[in-house]
Amino acid sequence: MSAADLTSLTVADAGRLLAQREASSRELTQAHLDRIAAVDPKVQAFITLTPDLALRQADEADQRIAAGDAGPLTGIPAAIKDVIVTKGVRTTCGSRMLEPFVPPYDAAVIEKLQAAGVVMLGKLNMDEFAMGSSTENSAFFPTRNPWDLARVPGGSSGGSAAAVASGMAMFALGSDTGGSIRQPAGLCGVTGIKPTYGRVSRYGLVAFASSLDQIGPLARTVEDCALVLNAVCGHDERDSTSAPMAPPDFTESLQTSLKGVRIGVPAEYLPANLQPGVRQAVEAALGDLERLGAEIDTEVSLPSTGATLAAYYVIAPSEASANLARYDGVKYGFSYQQGESMWDNMERTRQIGFGDEVKRRIMLGTYALSAGYYDAYYLKALKVRTVIRREFEAAFQRLDAIVGPVSPTTAFKLGEKVDDPYEMYLSDVFTLPVNIAGLPGMSVPCGFHEGLPVGLQIIGKPFDETTVLRIGHAYQQATDWHRRMPSLP
Amino acid sequence: MPLTREEVLHIARLARVGLTDAEVEKFQAQLSDILDHFDVLRQVDTEGVPPTDHILDLVNVEREDEVAPSYPAETILQNAPASEDGFFRVKAVLE
Numbered sequence: 258m259s260a261a262d263l264t265s266l267t268v269a270d271a272g273r274l275l276a277q278r279e280a281s282s283r284e285l286t287q288a289h290l291d292r293i294a295a296v297d298p299k300v301q302a303f304i305t306l307t308p309d310l311a312l313r314q315a316d317e318a319d320q321r322i323a324a325g326d327a328g329p330l331t332g333i334p335a336a337i338k339d340v341i342v343t344k345g346v347r348t349t350c351g352s353r354m355l356e357p358f359v360p361p362y363d364a365a366v367i368e369k370l371q372a373a374g375v376v377m378l379g380k381l382n383m384d385e386f387a388m389g390s391s392t393e394n395s396a397f398f399p400t401r402n403p404w405d406l407a408r409v410p411g412g413s414s415g416g417s418a419a420a421v422a423s424g425m426a427m428f429a430l431g432s433d434t435g436g437s438i439r440q441p442a443g444l445c446g447v448t449g450i451k452p453t454y455g456r457v458s459r460y461g462l463v464a465f466a467s468s469l470d471q472i473g474p475l476a477r478t479v480e481d482c483a484l485v486l487n488a489v490c491g492h493d494e495r496d497s498t499s500a501p502m503a504p505p506d507f508t509e510s511l512q513t514s515l516k517g518v519r520i521g522v523p524a525e526y527l528p529a530n531l532q533p534g535v536r537q538a539v540e541a542a543l544g545d546l547e548r549l550g551a552e553i554d555t556e557v558s559l560p561s562t563g564a565t566l567a568a569y570y571v572i573a574p575s576e577a578s579a580n581l582a583r584y585d586g587v588k589y590g591f592s593y594q595q596g597e598s599m600w601d602n603m604e605r606t607r608q609i610g611f612g613d614e615v616k617r618r619i620m621l622g623t624y625a626l627s628a629g630y631y632d633a634y635y636l637k638a639l640k641v642r643t644v645i646r647r648e649f650e651a652a653f654q655r656l657d658a659i660v661g662p663v664s665p666t667t668a669f670k671l672g673e674k675v676d677d678p679y680e681m682y683l684s685d686v687f688t689l690p691v692n693i694a695g696l697p698g699m700s701v702p703c704g705f706h707e708g709l710p711v712g713l714q715i716i717g718k719p720f721d722e723t724t725v726l727r728i729g730h731a732y733q734q735a736t737d738w739h740r741r742m743p744s745l746p
Numbered sequence: 747m748p749l750t751r752e753e754v755l756h757i758a759r760l761a762r763v764g765l766t767d768a769e770v771e772k773f774q775a776q777l778s779d780i781l782d783h784f785d786v787l788r789q790v791d792t793e794g795v796p797p798t799d800h801i802l803d804l805v806n807v808e809r810e811d812e813v814a815p816s817y818p819a820e821t822i823l824q825n826a827p828a829s830e831d832g833f834f835r836v837k838a839v840l841e
Contacts, residue, residue, distance in 0.1 A: 358825055627757070
C-alpha cells in the first residue's frame with residue numbers, strides 16, 4: 258500500500274491492516290511523519306513534533322501486535338491539542354506564557370492512549386488557552402484550512418481539525434468549552450464529538466472554564482470517534498467533576514437504521530441570516546435522516562438560544578479569570594524579572610505573556626465577578642443557564658436528538674474577524690448552548706458550499722452519546738461527504 | 747453603558763494585567779461593545795430560577811484522607827523561573 262493511501266485510511270481500516278499484518282505501525286507512522294513534512298509547512302497544524310517518540314511507540318506497538326496484545330488503537334498515529342499536558346513534551350497552550358513549560362506528568366487521557374498503544378506524532382496548534390474560533394489567537398502562528406489555505410480552520414482546536422483533514426494524523430484529541438472541537442471539525446470537514454461534561458477526565462487538561470471544558474476526539478468517521486471514546490472515557494478520581502459511572506461500549510451504537518429515532522430541528526437553529534449554502538446542506542441532511550427512518554420534528558423551540566451567547570461570555574470568562582490567575586511568573590512559564598517589585602513583575606509577566614483575547618476575557622470575567630456587578634452579570638448568567646438547560650430538558654421529553662448547523666457560515670478568511678471580538682464570538686452561536694447545558698454534541702460533514710465543508714451538529718441528552726453516534730454513523734453509511742479529502746501536494 | 751478609562755484600569759489592576767495606554771483605549775472600546783450585548787440577559791425572566799454553576803448532580807466529592815506519593819520538590823522546581831534552597835524565589839512582597 259502506498260504512503261498516500263496509508264494517510265487517508267480510517268482508524269478502523271488501519272486497525273484491520275495492522276491486525277492482519279499487512280502494514281506495520283512503523284510504516285503507518287513513518288507515512289504520517291512524511292506527510293507532515295510535505296504538508297505542514299503550508300497548513301501549520303503542529304506546534305511541536307515528536308518523531309523519535311512516535312517511532313519508538315510504533316515499534317512498541319508492533320511488538321504488542323506480534324504478541325497478540327493489541328487493541329483497536331494499538332499502533333495508530335495520532336496528535337494531541339497542545340492544551341493537554343504530556344510528560345517531558347513541551348505543552349504551550351498556544352501561549353507565550355507556557356512557551357517553556359515541560360509538564361512533569363501526563364494527563365489522564367494521555368495515560369489512557371498510551372495504555373491503548375496509540376502513537377503520538379506531536380502537539381497541535383490552538384487559540385491561546387483555547388480562547389478563540391479561528392486559531393489566529395495562537396501566540397506562534399495561525400493554522401490554515403486545508404480546503405483553502407487563505408481561510409481559517411476554525412478554533413480553538415484548529416490544529417487538530419486541520420491535521421486530521423489533511424492526512425497528518427489519523428485522529429486528534431481536542432478540547433471543547435464552547436464549540437472548540439465541533440466548529441473546527443465542521444469548517445475542516447472532519448468528524449468531532451464533545452462528550453457530555455464529566456465523561457472524560459479533565460486531569461491534565463489546562464483549565465479554561467472548568468464547568469464547561471471537555472476533551473473529545475476529531476477523526477474521519479463517527480466509527481473512529483467511537484473507538485477513541487472507548488479508550489478515553491471513564492471515571493477518574495483525580496477529577497472531582499468526573500462522572501462516577503461506567504461508560505458503555507460506544508461502538509455498539511453504530512447501526513445503519515434510524516427507524517423510530519425522533520430528531521428535532523429548533524427554529525432558532527435555522528435563522529433567516531444563515532448562510533444559504535449552509536442552510537441548503539443542512540436541509541438536505543435532514544432529508545437523508547428522514548429517509549433513514551428518523552422522524553423529523555420542526556415544531557421545536559429553544560427560545561433562549563439568543564441569550565446563550567451572552568450567558569456564555571459572562572460565565573466562561575469569569576471562570577477563566579480565576580483559572581488563569583495561576584500564571585504569575587513564579588511557579589512556571591514565562592516570567593518577567595526586571596521589575597521593581599513582585600507585583601510589578603507579575604503585571605508585566607501577564608502583560609507580555611498573554612495575548613489580546615486572553616486579556617480581554619480575563620478582564621471581562623474580572624469585571625463580571627467584581628463587587629457591584631456580580632449579581633447583574635455573573636449570577637444572572639447562571640440563572641439564564643438554568644433556563645437554557647430547562648428548555649433542552651423540555652425538548653428532550655419528546656425527542657431523542659436535536660440537529661442543526663454547527664456554524665452559521667463556512668470557513669472565513671484569515672484576518673476577517675480578528676479586530677471584532679464580538680463578530681468572532683458569533684461563529685459559535687450554535688455550539689455554545691451544548692456546553693452551557695452539559696450535553697454531548699457532534700459535528701459530521703454534510704456537504705460543501707463553494708468548495709468549503711459544512712458541518713451538521715447532532716446534540717443528545719446528557720450521557721446519551723450513543724444516540725448521537727448512532728445518528729451520525731447511519732448518516733455516514735448513507736453519504737460520502739466525510740470521505741472527501743482536500744487536494745494538497 | 748460604556749466602561750470608563752478608570753474602570754478599565756481598575757479591572758486590569760484587579761486582574762494584575764499591565765496595559766499600555768493604547769491597550770487601555772482599545773480594550774475600553776471592545777469591552778464596552780461586548781458588555782452592550784450582555785443586555786439581552788436582562789430580558790430573560792429568571793424570577794425564582796436557581797443558578798446553575800455546575801451541570802452534574804455531584805456535591806462535595808470527597809475521598810479518604812490517605813497519604814499518597816507526590817512529586818519531589820526538585821521535579822516541580824524544574825519549571826520554576828527562579829528558585830533557591832528548594833523554594834520559588836520572588837522579589838520581596840513587603841517593603
